Amino acid sequence: MKIIALGDSITQGFPFSSKESWVYYTAQELNLDIINQGICGDLTRDMLRRFQQDVLAYTAYTPNHVIILGGTNDAALGYPLAEVSTNFTVMVDMACRHDIIPILGLPIPFLVREEELKLMSYRKWLQDYADRKRIKIIDFYGPFRAAIEAGTGMKLYADEVHPSVEGYQLMGKVAVESLKELIS
Numbered sequence: 001m002k003i004i005a006l007g008d009s010i011t012q013g014f015p016f017s018s019k020e021s022w023v024y025y026t027a028q029e030l031n032l033d034i035i036n037q038g039i040c041g042d043l044t045r046d047m048l049r050r051f052q053q054d055v056l057a058y059t060a061y062t063p064n065h066v067i068i069l070g071g072t073n074d075a076a077l078g079y080p081l082a083e084v085s086t087n088f089t090v091m092v093d094m095a096c097r098h099d100i101i102p103i104l105g106l107p108i109p110f111l112v113r114e115e116e117l118k119l120m121s122y123r124k125w126l127q128d129y130a131d132r133k134r135i136k137i138i139d140f141y142g143p144f145r146a147a148i149e150a151g152t153g154m155k156l157y158a159d160e161v162h163p164s165v166e167g168y169q170l171m172g173k174v175a176v177e178s179l180k181e182l183i184s
Contacts, residue, residue: 005035005069009161011036029176047087068088108156
């Protein structure tokens with residue numbers, strides 16, 4: 001199994017190195033080669049713009065799966081759902097046309113209310129879209145939301161947006177559980 005993880009700073013592992021990212025944790029736990037194509041500050045339109053180069057034409061590696069996790073920066077800037085959903089749809093379509101199985105990640109909660117409300121609309125759309133298209137989802141959101149509701153969520157964050165090392169480890173555990181069924 002060859003996987004590329006496409007995303008923003010939360011895929012990259014910011015504010016730490018990529019060795020603290022959920023991608024690295026997942027690769028180590030499952031003994032898989034997962035290429036981290038997370039770039040800080042990327043919007044979903046930036047991810048779409050580099051999809052050809054960073055996923056389809058990644059010459060050293062021909063993936064059979066791509067994990068697409070994004071939308072947090074779009075929410076921070078207030079981009080409409082119609083634009084963000086189109087970006088996801090085009091990336092999924094591109095993957096499928098090249099026999100790469102897409103997997104969608106549900107972004108973790110944003111700790112700023114206004115941005116979280118926007119991100120919630122993206123998450124709902126992602127879940128509905130994945131259900132309709134029968135696309136696998138990695139639910140990074142649920143465990144973070146549960147920790148926040150239990151009063152232990154703050155330890156999972158380095159700031160209002162990015163996970164702490166413990167938060168990235170939790171994301172890694174979620175990804176490992178989701179991907180185990182694909183590799184067995």
